Amino acid sequence: EVQLVESGGGLVQPGGSLRLSCAASGFTFSIYRMNWVRQAPGKGLEWVSYISSTSSDIYYADSVKGRFTISRDNAENSVYLQMNSLRAEDTAVYYCARDSRPRGITGTAHYDYWGQGTLVTVSS
């Protein structure tokens, strides 16, 4: 069974930092691309960042570029989101989501599995 479990959320002051983790199991993590998607309280979904299976391709939403860093450790079956210079508008539930297409299949992909999310609250 595919499982994605996020952790690392919490309360942080504006300007602070936080590192989110997403632990994957039930599939060959090293061949799948991964994403972070966030949802502010009572709002819709916003794609945040993408990392390819080998970390060779990385993308960010403009709203987080220069402040957030995505990374992965295929030996640990985990993907991370380092968040610096946090702002009130970064307050959200952060989900990790798996791209449906494994390495070797070209093109972009929808997200077939999602974690349950971790809440990040930026407030003084």
Added chain:
Amino acid sequence: EIVLTQSPGTLSLSPGERATLSCRASQSVSSSYLAWYQQKPGQAPRLLIYGASSRATGIPDRFSGSGSGTDFTLTISRLEPEDFAVYYCHQYGSSPPWTFGQGTKVEIK
């Protein structure tokens, strides 16, 4: 950036009725890279439809997707009690940023 606009914002229907949700893109979505997700309160989104019209594994056939280019539709043929939720469209075309619509809430009338 491709902007997705979903309508209506809220759909008030009774169980057994048909629901038709719209998702319009600001520019053509390449290769019909359009998905639909269902989200219930306190839960993660669940994939329903990908490639505009392909049902995900385990999704009942009362859910169907159609459309191409800039206009896409999610239809629920007969609403079951468990279908009352928020629905999001998502374009995953060739270039980031990949975007979501603002959501349509299907509520019990």
